[in-house]
Amino acid sequence: MCAAGRRWGRRQRAVLWAVLLAAWEAAWGQLRYSVPEEMPKGSFVGDVANDLGLQLPEIRDRGARIVSEGRTQYFSLHGKTGHLVTAERIDREQLCRLVERCVLRCELIVEGQMQVYGIEVEITDINDNAPSFREAEAELRMSEMTAAPGSRFPLPDAHDPDSGRNSLQSYELSGDEHFSLAVQAGPGGDQRPELVLAKALDREEAAFHELVLRASDGGDPARTGTARIRVTVVDVNDNAPVFSQAEYTVRVPEDVPVGSVLVTVTATDADEGLNGLVKYSLKKITENPADFPSGLDTGAITLLQSLDFEEGRLLRTGDVNDNAPEISDRDSGANGAVRCSLEKDVPFRLEKSFDDYYRVVTARELDREQVSEYKVTVRAADGGSPALQSSAVLALRVLDVNDNAPVFAEERYSARLAENNAAGALVLRVLATDADAGQNARVRYRLREGRVRGAPLSSYVSVQAETGALYALRSLDYEQVRELQLWVVAEDGGAPALSGNASVRLLIADENDNAPRVLYPPAGAGSGGAWSGVELAPRGSEAGALVAKVVAVDADAGQNAWLSYELAKATEPGLFRVGLHSGEVRTARSPLARDAARHSLVVVVKDHGRPALSATATLSVLLADSVAELLAELGGAAEAAAPGEPAGGLTRWLVLAVAAVSCLFLAFLLLLLALRLRRWRRRQLLPPAAAAALRGVPVSHFVGIDGVRAFLHSYSHDVSLTADSRKSHLRFSRDSCCDTLPARPLPDEPKPLLGDEDSAAARPSDPSAPSDLRFSMIMHVGQEMSWHSSILSSLSRM
Structure with missing residues (x-):
C-alpha cells in the first residue's frame, strides 16, 4: 500500500508540473511570425492583439509598446488595429549575413498589466541579389606543349548573399571546343568551378581563347552574373626554321669583286619571340668557308677574297651576327684576342653569346617618350701592343607602347555663348595631346553623359570626335538654362585605351529678348476709355503726394533688366510726375479747381538693353474731395460706359444703404425716447430714496447709447462699390471702422476724403508694392452716425 501511494503521489506531481508548464508557456510563450x-515601412507582420487575446482598449490605454534589442527598432505596434508592423525596411543580407536562419526578437510590454510577451519574427529571403564575381575578368596562361588534355585550372568563383534556392546554384561555360567546365563540391557544400582542357592547344592556330563563365541562382526569375576568362597560349619552340628553297645554286665568275653579295637566303619560323628569331650560319664544305661570310639576320652571303677557278672554290651558305658588329682579326695569339665594349651612359650592355659573338641587351628600362632612338658605338680592340681597334655604330629605335594617357591643355575650360544662338554654333575647342606615338597617340573626344532639365546632355551639345570642337545643338534660352557643366573625355587608340578628362563650363550670356512686363496696373486697365481700376487722389493733395505705383519686371538679367519709368501721356500735363526708377506716380503740384476730375496717365517702362524694349501702363486717376463729388464722377463714368441705361448700380446701392441706416436710426431714436419717458415716469412715481438708489446704476445696464454704439461698430464692414461689375471697381480700405472715423467737420473746415492727416501719415506705405488709395464706402454714413451718436449721448445724459 505504501509503495502504491508513493507511485500515485509521483503521478500527481508529474501531472501538476505539466499543467504548470503549459500555463507558463501560455502566459510567457513566444509569438512567431x-x-x-x-518590405516597405508599415507592412503587416502579425495580429498581436488577436493572437494574445488582448482587447484594443487595453493596448491603447495600458501603455503597450514594442521593445527590440539594439538601437534600431525594426517593428512597431499599430495602436488602432493592434497589428505588428515594420518600422524600417529590413535587409536580410545586412542583418544576417553569416546566419542561415534570420530571426529578429522583440518584446511586447503591456505596462498596465505588468506583462511581457516575447515575439520572434523570421525574415525570409527574396531573390534580390544576383551572383557576382570578385573579378569581372580573369586571365590564364597555358603552354601549348606542357598543357595536356584533361588538365584542370581553377576558375574564379561567384558569391550570392541570398540563401536557399535564391543563392548560387550552377555555373555555365561558353567558349570553344578546347575547354569544358567541371564543378567540384567543397567541404562546406560550396561549388568550385574548374576549367578542363579538352583539346590540345596550338599557339600557331589560336594565340588567345575568350571564354565566358556564367553563374546562376535558383530564383524565379533566375539572376545571373558573368566573368570573362581570357586564355593566353604560351609559345614553345616547336617549329624549326624553313628555308624558302631547299637548295640555292649560284654561278659566279671568278673575277667578281671582293665584297659582292653572291646570294641572299631566307628562312621563316612559325614561333614567336626568341623562338621565331632566325639566325644564319655557314657549315664547312670547302677548306676556307671564311671566304663567304653571311649576315646573321639578312642571310646575305658576301665574297671576302678573290675567287680562283683553278683552285675549285665552291659557294656555301653562312650566318651573320646582327646584334653586334663582327670584327675579324687575322692575327694569332694575344694579337688576335678581341675585346668588345660599348660607350658609357647608354642603357645597353654587351653579352658574349658564343666565341667572338656578342649581343646587345638592355641594361635598364627604356622610355620612348624621353629618348626614341639611340646610336650606340661598339668598339673592338685586340690584345697587341700597341692595341689596334675598330668601331661600328648601331642605330636602335625604341618601339612605343601605350603607357601615356591623353592630357588636356587645360584642366578646366570655360566659354560664353549668347542666348538664342543658332543650332550648330561653335562654342569652343578642347585640345588633348598624347606623348605616345602612332595609333597609341591618336586622340578621340566624347562627352560624358549627363542630364539638363530632365533631357540628355547630348541633346544640348556635342563634341567632334577628331577635332575636339564643341557645338551647341539647340538654341539656348538664358531664362531657362543659365549655364552648362559638362565633362569631355579624351581617349587614345591604344589597347587597352587610356583616357583623360577635362571639365567645361558653358555660360549662357543674356540678350535683351524680353520686354518689361507690367504687374500693376493689371493688363487692360483704362483701355478703351473704360475705368477698370481707379486711383483716387484728394484735390487738397500737396505736391509730391503719392497717387499710385507702376510695378514692372523684366525676365532678362543685368542691364537688360534695369527698368526706368517715364510719363508719356497725361490728360493734364504738369499735374503728375513718375519716379524714374521707382515707378511712383506723384503729384507734381497741388491740384487746382480748374483741373479735370478724371485723368488718364500713360506710363512707359523701358529696359536698358540694346536695343531697348518697352511696355506701357495706363492709369485712371480720380480727383475728389467729397462723397457727392465722387458719386457724381462714378455715376458719370457709369453713364458713359452704358448710355441710355438708368442710374448705375453704385448710386442705387448707396442710396439704399443710406435709407436703411436712416430708418434704423429713427427706429432706435423712437425706442430710446420711449425708454427715457418710461424712466422719467418711474422717477416721478418712485420716492426720492429709490431714485437716489438708482443713481449709481450704469447707463449701460439700460438699453441706451452702448447698444447703438455696438450697432454702429458691427455695421462698419468692408464693402466694394462697383459702378459696373464687368468694367469698373473702386477699392476701399479694410481698416475703416466707425471707431476710427473722424468727427463731422465744422462748416468752415474742408471735408477730408481719406481720413484725417494724422491717421494718413501714420499708415505706412510699401514702396515695393502698388500704391492703392482706397476710399471708405461708409465715410458719409459714418459721419451721419457720428452725429446720431452725439445726439443719443446727449439724450442719455438727460
Missing part, C-alpha cells in the same frame, strides 16, 4: 525582407 514570418515576413519577407525588403
Whole structure:
C-alpha cells in the first residue's frame, strides 16, 4: 500500500508540473511570425492583439509598446488595429549575413498589466541579389606543349548573399571546343568551378581563347552574373626554321669583286619571340668557308677574297651576327684576342653569346617618350701592343607602347555663348595631346553623359570626335538654362585605351529678348476709355503726394533688366510726375479747381538693353474731395460706359444703404425716447430714496447709447462699390471702422476724403508694392452716425 501511494503521489506531481508548464508557456510563450525582407515601412507582420487575446482598449490605454534589442527598432505596434508592423525596411543580407536562419526578437510590454510577451519574427529571403564575381575578368596562361588534355585550372568563383534556392546554384561555360567546365563540391557544400582542357592547344592556330563563365541562382526569375576568362597560349619552340628553297645554286665568275653579295637566303619560323628569331650560319664544305661570310639576320652571303677557278672554290651558305658588329682579326695569339665594349651612359650592355659573338641587351628600362632612338658605338680592340681597334655604330629605335594617357591643355575650360544662338554654333575647342606615338597617340573626344532639365546632355551639345570642337545643338534660352557643366573625355587608340578628362563650363550670356512686363496696373486697365481700376487722389493733395505705383519686371538679367519709368501721356500735363526708377506716380503740384476730375496717365517702362524694349501702363486717376463729388464722377463714368441705361448700380446701392441706416436710426431714436419717458415716469412715481438708489446704476445696464454704439461698430464692414461689375471697381480700405472715423467737420473746415492727416501719415506705405488709395464706402454714413451718436449721448445724459 505504501509503495502504491508513493507511485500515485509521483503521478500527481508529474501531472501538476505539466499543467504548470503549459500555463507558463501560455502566459510567457513566444509569438512567431514570418515576413519577407525588403518590405516597405508599415507592412503587416502579425495580429498581436488577436493572437494574445488582448482587447484594443487595453493596448491603447495600458501603455503597450514594442521593445527590440539594439538601437534600431525594426517593428512597431499599430495602436488602432493592434497589428505588428515594420518600422524600417529590413535587409536580410545586412542583418544576417553569416546566419542561415534570420530571426529578429522583440518584446511586447503591456505596462498596465505588468506583462511581457516575447515575439520572434523570421525574415525570409527574396531573390534580390544576383551572383557576382570578385573579378569581372580573369586571365590564364597555358603552354601549348606542357598543357595536356584533361588538365584542370581553377576558375574564379561567384558569391550570392541570398540563401536557399535564391543563392548560387550552377555555373555555365561558353567558349570553344578546347575547354569544358567541371564543378567540384567543397567541404562546406560550396561549388568550385574548374576549367578542363579538352583539346590540345596550338599557339600557331589560336594565340588567345575568350571564354565566358556564367553563374546562376535558383530564383524565379533566375539572376545571373558573368566573368570573362581570357586564355593566353604560351609559345614553345616547336617549329624549326624553313628555308624558302631547299637548295640555292649560284654561278659566279671568278673575277667578281671582293665584297659582292653572291646570294641572299631566307628562312621563316612559325614561333614567336626568341623562338621565331632566325639566325644564319655557314657549315664547312670547302677548306676556307671564311671566304663567304653571311649576315646573321639578312642571310646575305658576301665574297671576302678573290675567287680562283683553278683552285675549285665552291659557294656555301653562312650566318651573320646582327646584334653586334663582327670584327675579324687575322692575327694569332694575344694579337688576335678581341675585346668588345660599348660607350658609357647608354642603357645597353654587351653579352658574349658564343666565341667572338656578342649581343646587345638592355641594361635598364627604356622610355620612348624621353629618348626614341639611340646610336650606340661598339668598339673592338685586340690584345697587341700597341692595341689596334675598330668601331661600328648601331642605330636602335625604341618601339612605343601605350603607357601615356591623353592630357588636356587645360584642366578646366570655360566659354560664353549668347542666348538664342543658332543650332550648330561653335562654342569652343578642347585640345588633348598624347606623348605616345602612332595609333597609341591618336586622340578621340566624347562627352560624358549627363542630364539638363530632365533631357540628355547630348541633346544640348556635342563634341567632334577628331577635332575636339564643341557645338551647341539647340538654341539656348538664358531664362531657362543659365549655364552648362559638362565633362569631355579624351581617349587614345591604344589597347587597352587610356583616357583623360577635362571639365567645361558653358555660360549662357543674356540678350535683351524680353520686354518689361507690367504687374500693376493689371493688363487692360483704362483701355478703351473704360475705368477698370481707379486711383483716387484728394484735390487738397500737396505736391509730391503719392497717387499710385507702376510695378514692372523684366525676365532678362543685368542691364537688360534695369527698368526706368517715364510719363508719356497725361490728360493734364504738369499735374503728375513718375519716379524714374521707382515707378511712383506723384503729384507734381497741388491740384487746382480748374483741373479735370478724371485723368488718364500713360506710363512707359523701358529696359536698358540694346536695343531697348518697352511696355506701357495706363492709369485712371480720380480727383475728389467729397462723397457727392465722387458719386457724381462714378455715376458719370457709369453713364458713359452704358448710355441710355438708368442710374448705375453704385448710386442705387448707396442710396439704399443710406435709407436703411436712416430708418434704423429713427427706429432706435423712437425706442430710446420711449425708454427715457418710461424712466422719467418711474422717477416721478418712485420716492426720492429709490431714485437716489438708482443713481449709481450704469447707463449701460439700460438699453441706451452702448447698444447703438455696438450697432454702429458691427455695421462698419468692408464693402466694394462697383459702378459696373464687368468694367469698373473702386477699392476701399479694410481698416475703416466707425471707431476710427473722424468727427463731422465744422462748416468752415474742408471735408477730408481719406481720413484725417494724422491717421494718413501714420499708415505706412510699401514702396515695393502698388500704391492703392482706397476710399471708405461708409465715410458719409459714418459721419451721419457720428452725429446720431452725439445726439443719443446727449439724450442719455438727460
